[in-house]
Amino acid sequence: MTVAVLWFRKSLRLHDNEALTWACSSDEVDSILPIYIFDEGEIDGGGEALGFNRIKFTEQALKDLDSGLRKELGICLKIFSGDYQEVLKKIVTGIGGERVCLAYEYCSEPRIRDAEDALKDWFGISESFRTISFPARHTLLDIEEVVGSKDYKKPNSMKDMERIFRRHFDVNSMGFYEVGDPLPVPNNSKPLTDAYSSVNCLEISDLERIIMETYPERSDNTQYFPGGETEALERLRNKVTDRRQFVNEFRKPNTISTNSEDDPREPSTTGLSAYLSSGCLSIRMLWRECESSYLSGSHTKPPESLHGQMMFREMFYLLSRSVENWDSDVGNDSCIEVAWDDFDREKIMAWETGSTGYPYIDAMMRQLDETGWMHHLGRHAVSCFLTRGQLWQNWTHGRDVFERKLVDSDWALNNGNWLWLAGVAPFSMPYYRIYNPCPDSKSSLNVETVNAEFIRYWVPELRSFPSKYIFEPHLAPISIQKSAGCMIGDDYPLPIVDRKQSRKENLIRFKASREK
């Protein structure tokens, strides 16, 4: 008898899942044990643990995965927490007399790779133990293959990405890259093994309780993005499959002001990022859905199109695998050294909690805290504000906040975007392009009305301010502040810095850092 221990890591889904498909169809496998392991400290590490939205999302994704496995395949998910090596060893040795095959998902992300390296030490533990790995298909490209190819050069632009895609994918008759078909949900007739019983596992109800205890202030469990494959597929249908015009006309830079929904929490984009980062949705499936839409008529092209957005995602994955110290500002040759100010707790806290005195920035940081999501251009604005724009703080501090709070948090992408926005990488935007934290009607974003409403929702103190003053309420005459029922300095903070002056000074400092 061979037991396949199926380790879910980056693909919390039944569709397009190679490891699952193998376990269900291989003749060598007699029974299956699907498992998920929380890293030590992830769920019970106190204040440094994952933020509420992230952990809640994961809990729901696991719950949905479990019910999908039960319904479709007649097996269920076992959840563990702790040092993954210890947990795996216990499971494998617990299964005992049987032959065990650990089937795991491979992905270029370091914490996943490190785990694989550690597994290699295991080969002695038992005659009857072996491992088999499958690509997690977290990306369209095979990152290892591309980075390892002879003529690989680190991509810096969409042109480079087009080159790489042309090299690694065939182009079909309609001019689309052949990225491959997503695998269907497999059939299964194999039972769940019952030999894991010697190891304590967590029930979903345990997770729910731990989350409640860690985040008592969120005990109402309000959460805008529910986790799980079911949600992912439904959102895919509602936001992509059924909205051809939206998909075909998609231009990323325009999306921030095109929110047609009444709910200010609903993204004007697809809102699928969290489902991609958790693997609830396969990137190939999304790519193909967009392609189907493109086949119906004229459509936008990279970089602004949805396909273009996905190609940038691939670019950051390639870079994250080929740049040393990708997540650091030290020893990272894609990061110039900038003489940032020392960690300033007051500034960082004002930024993180949405009390900088700049309503547009504060609104977005409060949205991040509550929903775990923020529009991409909003991320630009707040990261620019924290770093080279106004506060002159090291980008890694902001990266850490995003890492903890973003429901779509993804190591390669989060670091890549901060490197980009802080202006420190070769693929960055020009450093002298500093976003205006007060994008009123004169701004090229030109989103006055939408942003004013957005601010009123997230910064309710300013609800009654006229749009004319809502971006810089401290400039409003006292009489206006009085009639709006919000005195700046008491009911809402004064600006933490003079935005124009700090912009000017920081531009000079940044230039000096570059020249060094």
Added chain:
DNA sequence: GGATCCGTTGTAGCT
């Protein structure tokens, strides 16, 4: 080999 072009999506001030 020097000139030119280009880079996912800027800002401020003027008309």
Added chain:
DNA sequence: AAGCTACAACGGATC
């Protein structure tokens, strides 16, 4: 009110 211009000006690719 949309559109223009000046701003500041890097570095790698391409011609």
